[in-house]
Amino acid sequence: MNAPADKTNPYGRLALDGEGPVDAQRQREVVARLRTLLPEHGVLFRDEDTRPYECDGLTLYRQLPLAVALPESEAQVIAVVKACRELNVPIVPRGAGTGLSGGALPHAGGVLLSTAKLNRIVRLDAFARTAVVEPGVRNLAITEAAANHGLYYAPDPSSQIACTIAGNVAENSGGVHCLKYGLTFHNVLAVRGVSGDGDVVEFGSAAPDVPGLDLLALVIGSEGMLVVVTEVTVKLVPKPALARCVMASFDDVGIAGEAVAAIIAAGIIPAGLEMMDQPATRMVEPFVKAGYDLDAAAILLVESDGTPAEVEEEIARLTEVLNRAGAKRIAVSNSEAERLKFWKGRKNAFPAAGRVSPAYYCMDGTIPRKRLGEMLRAIQQMEGKYGLRCPNVFHAGDGNLHPLILFNDNDVEEVKRAEDFGVEILELSVALGGTITGEHGVGVEKISQMCSQFTDAERAMFHAVKRAFDPAGILNPAKAIPTLHRCAEYGRMKVSGGRLPFSELERF
């Protein structure tokens, strides 16, 4: 597609396909075509109009698209896809732009397809516990619409006020309750979308299964590379009668990690099981006043939900387990307001990081829970090595870590250090038997580390899956799955930098 961009970008990154200036003549051609398909306000192309779309939640990468298309119906999505297919123009789908891995980063030669105007709840059936929604409906809007019926949509990523359901589908988003209630994958019953060929395709069903292969499994988490989503059927679940949150303090992060294992070993699957280290609690407390124990090396937030009697029984067991595991202080929320206050700090960790630092870089590795202590000690060492602070918040129950690397984005050298710090965490996640991304997706951010996590043959099979859905390769090309060439280049870079990390560790 586009010529490879300048490889000497100030951060020393490997070039991305689709980086670079917009070709004015190509733009005129594509815009003229789009204007025959969409109302005038549905096609943006002037720099000042496309600028707001230059990045998603990962602001380290920015790129202007050729044009932005804002279709208002599935028929318009089909028309745009068919036109792009004909003109061989890549399409980058975008929801609310809250993604943290650059999955919605525009392509210089491509159309950014925003689902913002497709935002109606088509149907909510309380008896069937399902909602059919357009792709641009916000995650929280589904829960709000279902609230009257005592139902809600379970996955609750911290961006749930803003993020859209199709974005959740693209990333297989989680949240703080997914240990018990599952990920987007477990809560989406069906996806309807437009293939790269412009065909309407349905995956999954409101029935428990569909005949044939489970293609929905591939579509969820596919980062906009297999289909443009036009409708999503979600499962709604009954809202528990009561939820209470236990906050436990520990004077050692490793002991807190063992307490997490002890809870699971006791046969308890809490509704939420989160950890914050001391730098994280100290970062958020002035901001949210959640009442966190700032002397503790780490705190655990453990939620129990169910009927009042059930919650009482579980809290008693949790308290016993936490005490035995070495908790220094335990507080249990006594009201819904207090429960929300406990969670407020955790849910606001990212904005709090933005408050104490000009910029932050959120990582997303997942590791086996038992390696938590090892990972934290390594991150502490890296803080010294890179000269940057890194508070940690985790979905402890899932082993999903969100180290927040704090840095100054106006300092090119510091940006580079932050990125190198991130890369080292990602590489260590793989080395510890985990994955580079638990819920934020690969996007452009972690594309090079896909080379470490998968073999050439495995990545070739991912490209094969992409071909099976999108033979022309126009849907969000060059994201998530690196080419063989890129991996070869990344391999050379790692070795020449003399920084192939953790060569002593067994590879998984």
Added chain:
Amino acid sequence: MSSALDALVDTVRAASAARAPLVIRAGGTKDFHGNETGGDRIDPRGWAGVVAHEPTELVITARCGTPLAEIESVLDAAGQMLPFEPPHFGTGATVGGCVAAGLAGPRRASAGGVRDFVLGVKLLTGRGEVLAFGGTVMKNVAGYDVARLAAGSLGILGVITEVSLKVLPKPVAEATLRLELPEAAALKKMNEWAGQPLPISATAWHDGLLHVRISGARAAVAEARQKIGGASVDGAAFWNGLREHQAAFFAGPGPLWRLALPSTAPALGLSGTQLIEWSGGQRWLRGDAPADRIRERAKACGGHATLFRGGARRDVFAPLAAPVAAIHRRLKAEFDPEGIFNRGRLYADL
């Protein structure tokens, strides 16, 4: 031990080179499932054993030939279970076959199916390569979720050589209740309950009797028992009879159809006898209603029908929409370029 895996790889490579079809078959407990297929048998049972089970990680990893019974006994010793209650359908069932068949038992509606608990698989493709997808951690969005695609793929993409499954603790308390209700009323009840915070882990209706299993904390089970009502009965044998198709219903004459429907689909009114599970989401139909009529009815309700047992083993699954069928063909061609695995078992052209 790795020689057993090498042997599987060698067999696949030789078959691919010769374009000779293979039938993947371990204990053969699910031979009846799917369309008739043919070819030389490849037996994965030599590649067996639990690779890792750490109860606090909620994951078990095992090689494909590991007996399902062994997995369950390892989990049982740690107070854990496979939440989807897979049917064995015989003593020879293996974990690889369990994932490939993708069948779930009574707990499906509340806990999820096989797909929902697959964390990772290793797949021996038609190219003779063993590829790892997913992993052993709870959350993993690196790359397309090929591991979950393998669940229910009936072996058409390759030999599943290893699987990692999420497991859960067994519930502390459990009870089974029996209520007398006609079909329509039972369907209404099951769906109403599913919309309330009740710890229902299984439901089954047949011949005017609705059985409800509740599982969870002691307090929750006690409360739900009050709320649901009915008579308390001994449930273990009952639910196992359903899971393993040993209940009298399944021994009756005529082909057995499985209809997967939105749980709120109304009473079907098809001739024959019926057993309803999963709050209305799975309906077994035994009788001689014409196939076209059954398929039509299932489709009209938003679901699909499978000829599960009996009858001719051709076109047992509902046909696919054209764009979906095209994706199937292209995936098959990528994973199994020579078309050697379980030819025709899922669809004639795969």
